Amino acid sequence: MAKRSLGVAITLIILLCGILILAIAIGSVKIPPKIILELFLERLLLIENVNNSPSKFATILFDIRMPRVVLMALTGASLATAGATYQGLFRNPLADPYLVGVASGAGLGATIAINMNLIDNPLGLSTITIAAFIGGIITTSIVVLSARINNTTPVTTMLLSGIAIGSFATASTTLIMLRHPDGLQKAFNWMLGAYLGGGWTPVKIMFPYVMLGILLIYFNAYALNVFQLGEEQAHQLGINVEKLKIILISAATLMTAAAVSFGGLIGFVGLIVPHILRTIIGSDYRKLIVFCMFGGASFLVLSDLIARNIMSPQELPVGIITALSGTPFFIFLLRKLKKSVK
Amino acid sequence: MNTQSLQISNVTAKYKQNAPIISNINLEIRRSKLLALLGPNGAGKSTLIRAITGVLPLSKGSITFDNHDILSLSNRNRAQIISVVPQKSLLPDHFTVRDIVMLGRTPYLNFLKEETEHDNMIVDSLLSEINLYSIRNQTVNNLSGGEIQRVVIARALAQEPKILLLDEPTAHLDIKYQTVIIKALQDLASKNNIAVLLTMHDINQAIRSADSIAIISKGQIIATGTPHDVCTSSNLSEAYETKIHVSIDPRHKLPFISVDNQ
The missing domain is CATH 3.40.50.300 (P-loop containing nucleotide triphosphate hydrolases)
Known part of the structure; x- marks a missing residue:
C-alpha cells in the first residue's frame, strides 16, 4: 500500500509539472519553445538579453499566462481539498462546496462586492475574497444551525438545508446581477470562471488563504478518518467533535471562498478529483488531502488549457470544460457504483 | 485483590x-x-x-x-x-478490517497522528486473538454480520x-x-x-x-x-x-x- 501511494504521488507530481509546462507554453499567441526556454533562463539566472525576442513574449508568458496557470492550480487544489473535507465531515460522497451551499454563499458575497463597487477601497481586490468568505461562513452557519437536531448535525438535514439555502443564495446573486445591468457582463464573466485581468494580484491575495486552509485541514485530516465511524463513535474515540467540525468547516469554507472569489463558480472539481483518488489510494484522509491538492491543481490547469485553446482565439470559461468533462465521468462513476452494489 | x-x-x-x-x-x-x-x-x-x-x-x-x-x-x-461497541456501527466501505481496528488506537496517537510500532503490535495481536488476522486486508463491505461484530469489538479493545x-x-x-x-x-x-x-x-x-x-x-x-x-x-x-x-x-x-x- 505504501509503495503504491508513493508511486501515485510521483505520478501526480510529474503529471502536474507536465501540465503546468504545457499550460504555460500553449496559448493563442504561439511562442516557440526555444524562446520560452531562453526567457525562463533569463529570469532564473538573472541574465539579460540572451535573445532578441520581442518583449511582448515575455509579457504574455510572465504577466498573463503564468499568473493564470498558478491561479488555476491554486483554485483546483482548493476546490478538491475542500470537497474531500466536506465529504469526510458529512460522510457523504456527494458533498462538495456546491452541494452544501458554501460556494453559492461565497458567490453571493463576491457578487455583492463586485456590483456594489466595494472594490474601490485600500484593500482593493482582496475585498472580493473577504466578501466571499463572509458569504460562505454565513451560508454555512445558517445551513448547520437549521440542520441541527439535539446538538448533532445529521447528514440528510444538512444536505437538504445546504441545497435549499444554496438555491436561495444563487437566486439572490441573479437578482443582484439583474438589478445592476452595468456590472452584468463583469459579474457574468467572473461567475463562469473567466476572471482575467489583474496579473499576479489575485494570486498574491489568494495564496495565504489557500495555504492557511490547507495547513488546517492537513493537520486535522486524521480526525476525518475517525469521523467515518459516526460522530458519536468519534467522540468515544477521544475526538473533540464539535471543535474539529468548526475548524474543518471554516478551513474548507476559506478555501472555497478563495477559489470562488477569483475562479468563479467552477463545478465538479471538488466532487470528481477526490472520487478518482479515493479509488486509487484508498480513504485515508491523511494521504487523500495531499493527493487532492496535486490532483485538483492538475485537473483544473488542464481544463483551463483546453478552455483557452479549443476554440482559439475565443476563450471559453473553464467552468464549461469541467462540467462538460465532469458530467459524463460522474455518470460513469455512478454506473460503476451501481454494478458493484449488484 | x-x-x-x-x-x-x-x-x-x-x-x-x-x-x-x-x-x-x-x-x-x-x-x-x-x-x-x-x-x-x-x-x-x-x-x-x-x-x-x-x-x-x-x-x-x-x-x-x-x-x-x-x-x-x-x-x-x-x-x-472507556470504549464502546455501539448498537449500530457505521463502517466506511473503503476501509479494511485492519484500518478499522487501528482506529481504536486514536486516543494514543501523537500530535502528528502517526501509528507507532507499538500500535501495530497491539492491533496485530488483537487481530490474531479475535480470529480476524486472515481477513485483515479485506474491506468491510465483504464481511458477514458475525465478522463485522468481531471487527467492532476488536476496535473497542484496541483502545485498551x-x-x-x-x-x-x-x-x-x-x-x-x-x-x-x-x-x-x-x-x-x-x-x-x-x-x-x-x-x-x-x-x-x-x-x-x-x-x-x-x-x-x-x-x-x-x-x-x-x-x-x-x-x-x-x-x-x-x-x-x-x-x-x-x-x-x-x-x-x-x-x-x-x-x-x-
Missing part, C-alpha cells in the same frame, strides 16, 4: 428540555466482571451508555472509576479508559479500555456467534481485568453469561444483583409489562424464563 470498579451514582440525564430519560441510576460494575443490563425497548439502556461516555451530559449525579470522576477527563483521556460498554452486542447474530462473542467477552474481562457492561434483549442468555444483572424500566433501575436474585417473575413482569414465568433450568441450575402467548 482488585477492587477497582465503575461507580454510577444518582445519575439523571435528559435530552434538552425533555423529561429525564434516565433518573437516579445507581450501579456498580467491578473489574473482570460482566454486568448485563436488561429492560424493554426505550427503557433507557442506550441513554445510560451515552451518559457514561459523556456524549449526553448529566443533569445530576456522578460517574467515577477508581474514585476518579471520569466525566471531568478530556475526551482523549476518557477514551483511554478498563471499562467496556456494549450495546446489544449479540443482536443480529446467529446462535453460534452469540455464544462465541459472549465467551470471548468473558475471557477478555477476566484476562485483561476489564469491567464489562452489556445491554441485552435475550434474558436467558444474560442469565447464563453475566456475573450480575440490572433491570432498567422507564429510566430507573428496579433491581440489581445476581441472576438468581434479580430475575424473578415479579421483577421481569413489572419491567416488560407482560406475564413472565421463571423456572429453574435443571442443567445449569439457573433461572429460565418463558412467556405465555396469551
